Amino acid sequence: MDGSVLFSLRLSLQVATAATVLVVLIGTWMAYVLARKNFRGKEPLDILLTLPLVLPPTVTGYYLILFMGRNGMVGKYLFYWTGWSIMFTWYAAVLASFIVALPLMIKTTRAAIESVDKNLIKVSYTLGHGEFKTFFKVILPLSKKGMIAGAVLSFARAMGEFGATLMVAGNIPGKTATMPIAIYTSASSGDWAKANGMVVFFTLVSATFLYIANRLSKRGVW
Amino acid sequence: MIEIHVEKNLGNFSLNLSLNLQEGMSVLFGPSGAGKTLTLQTIAGLVEPDSGTVRVNGVVYFDKKRGVNLPIHRRRVGYVFQEPSLFPHMTVFENIAYGISGLSSEERTRRVNHMIGKMRLSGLEKNLPHQISGGQKQRVALARALVTSPLLLLLDEPFASLDNPVREELRFDLLRIREEDHVPVVFVTHDVEEAFVLSDEIVVLNDGKVEQIGSKEEIFYRPQTQKVAKFFGVKNIFHGKVTDIRPGEGEMTVWVEEQSFQSSIPYREGVVVGEWVPFCIRPEEIMVLKEDRPIKKNLRANIFTGKIVRIIEKGAEHTLFFRQSQDDYDFEISMPNLAYRSLRIKEGQLVRVAFKWESIWLIPEGTCVV
Numbered sequence: 001m002d003g004s005v006l007f008s009l010r011l012s013l014q015v016a017t018a019a020t021v022l023v024v025l026i027g028t029w030m031a032y033v034l035a036r037k038n039f040r041g042k043e044p045l046d047i048l049l050t051l052p053l054v055l056p057p058t059v060t061g062y063y064l065i066l067f068m069g070r071n072g073m074v075g076k077y078l079f080y081w082t083g084w085s086i087m088f089t090w091y092a093a094v095l096a097s098f099i100v101a102l103p104l105m106i107k108t109t110r111a112a113i114e115s116v117d118k119n120l121i122k123v124s125y126t127l128g129h130g131e132f133k134t135f136f137k138v139i140l141p142l143s144k145k146g147m148i149a150g151a152v153l154s155f156a157r158a159m160g161e162f163g164a165t166l167m168v169a170g171n172i173p174g175k176t177a178t179m180p181i182a183i184y185t186s187a188s189s190g191d192w193a194k195a196n197g198m199v200v201f202f203t204l205v206s207a208t209f210l211y212i213a214n215r216l217s218k219r220g221v222w
Numbered sequence: 223m224i225e226i227h228v229e230k231n232l233g234n235f236s237l238n239l240s241l242n243l244q245e246g247m248s249v250l251f252g253p254s255g256a257g258k259t260l261t262l263q264t265i266a267g268l269v270e271p272d273s274g275t276v277r278v279n280g281v282v283y284f285d286k287k288r289g290v291n292l293p294i295h296r297r298r299v300g301y302v303f304q305e306p307s308l309f310p311h312m313t314v315f316e317n318i319a320y321g322i323s324g325l326s327s328e329e330r331t332r333r334v335n336h337m338i339g340k341m342r343l344s345g346l347e348k349n350l351p352h353q354i355s356g357g358q359k360q361r362v363a364l365a366r367a368l369v370t371s372p373l374l375l376l377l378d379e380p381f382a383s384l385d386n387p388v389r390e391e392l393r394f395d396l397l398r399i400r401e402e403d404h405v406p407v408v409f410v411t412h413d414v415e416e417a418f419v420l421s422d423e424i425v426v427l428n429d430g431k432v433e434q435i436g437s438k439e440e441i442f443y444r445p446q447t448q449k450v451a452k453f454f455g456v457k458n459i460f461h462g463k464v465t466d467i468r469p470g471e472g473e474m475t476v477w478v479e480e481q482s483f484q485s486s487i488p489y490r491e492g493v494v495v496g497e498w499v500p501f502c503i504r505p506e507e508i509m510v511l512k513e514d515r516p517i518k519k520n521l522r523a524n525i526f527t528g529k530i531v532r533i534i535e536k537g538a539e540h541t542l543f544f545r546q547s548q549d550d551y552d553f554e555i556s557m558p559n560l561a562y563r564s565l566r567i568k569e570g571q572l573v574r575v576a577f578k579w580e581s582i583w584l585i586p587e588g589t590c591v592v
Binding site for chain 1 (some may be wrong): 266267268293294295296297298299300301303305307309310311320321323366367370
């Protein structure tokens with residue numbers, strides 16, 4: 001493998017890991033809120049968070065440009081105050097992967113939390129533990145399989161992110177070219193040998209992740 | 223003392239309670255859908271009433287007007303559900319230790335072990351919930367609630383899904399714990415026997431309202447409403463028209479139109495001739511007379527001749543259906559097997575039955591002038 005391939009691999013792993021950490025932290029919290037709380041606007045919020053799952057990644061990427069671009073709704077303030085823009089940096093790749101992978105985490109984790117016997121949660125409260133402790137001592141241990149499955153799926157999705165990443169991070173060799181983007185570049189420039197290697201590698205990695213996720217979602221395996 | 227004065231509307235059901243429960247074992251009794259569980263949940267804070275107050279030993283748990291609603295985890299109530307609801311990922315020991323906080327680990331272990339001994343769970347400490355029996359699970363659930371020294375123990379039909387012998391054992395365990403710990407208990411059941419074995423005080427709920435509160439004797443022998451009488455197995459409830467009153471003798475005569483018989487019953491002040499009064503006799507208070515025996519004085523006023531139309535064997539006792547009119551049957555009589563066998567009665571046989579004047583109870587509710 002030449003240097004650029006290794007770089008792409010390392011960048012993809014780095015982006016996917018960072019995105020997954022964020023997805024697990026924020027996704028678990030959101031899944032808990034959606035599973036256990038009732039509030040006005042719950043349904044629209046759920047739809048909004050799920051949208052990236054069904055939208056073409058380019059559309060998601062487009063929205064990200066609208067929000068985070070140098071002239072975007074949030075991005076312009078960021079640029080104004082710091083002189084920095086997230087666009088075309090590896091952080092943008094993390095952001096794109098995060099948004100696209102988040103619904104996978106929320107869906108699996110929410111289902112796992114909802115399947116925890118409600119009486120166990122009530123018992124925990126009556127035994128003097130508040131919501132926070134109950135989450136860590138009862139809900140988390142009993143829904144961890146679903147959460148791990150969600151995290152694995154999110155990681156795989158983040159690794160494979162292409163469309164939205166291309167929109168916000170671009171295709172800068174040695175800077176933002178993640179592996180899927182490097183594959184696209186190789187294929188479009190006719191470098192089949194390089195593309196073949198990466199494609200085979202990627203297929204194997206993805207299959208492994210799916211296998212792990214499958215095993216985790218079966219009860220009592222781990 | 224537990225003071226509950228609450229209202230809660232749930233669409234087609236509404237709870238409207240005003241209750242003061244004494245320390246001791248209070249049994250909430252009533253049919254399904256009477257609001258028993260909802261009452262417990264209101265005390266525990268699992269359900270928020272629409273209005274009213276809940277106070278336990280002077281501590282305000284809930285007060286709508288003052289905007290007080292103590293969170294569940296600060297109420298210090300032990301709650302045990304019909305299902306044991308043990309944490310499946312924790313051992314028996316860990317389950318019991320779950321609610322203890324703010325103690326050193328030695329003290330914690332000491333307390334849990336003490337409770338394990340008390341609840342006859344020794345040797346099961348390291349087992350997971352799925353490795354122990356239903357009765358053991360429910361004992362763990364009780365231990366888990368008790369070890370935190372709750373101000374109040376709320377038990378929601380905790381023994382309902384257990385086999386009979388196990389259920390009896392657990393009832394005795396609970397009574398033993400009550401004697402040792404003196405923790406006030408509110409126990410929900412729809413089982414008459416359970417209500418009697420356990421209660422110091424019975425609250426009969428029906429349709430979200432209190433039908434009657436009282437001791438076992440009061441509920442059993444002096445039901446205040448016809449519903450209470452029915453819930454507690456008073457099968458013989460009649461409506462009699464007063465035909466004669468004898469306040470001096472403490473008696474009055476009533477004519478029961480439906481079953482066409484006349485009876486002499488205790489006089490109640492204020493009753494006038496022509497008034498209709500509901501009264502009842504427990505099935506075990508009616509006796510079948512033996513031909514050769516002299517009739518005691520207190521039976522003489524209420525003797526009836528008729529047929530035994532049906533006999534049903536019910537384990538330790540027999541139920542006999544007696545008819546003297548055109549109705550299906552007029553009285554339901556129940557007697558222990560021993561008494562039944564000595565009478566040698568068969569279906570269709572002509573007999574004389576009688577009931578003591580003292581066994582008749584006038585139900586205060588529903589008295590009306592027609």
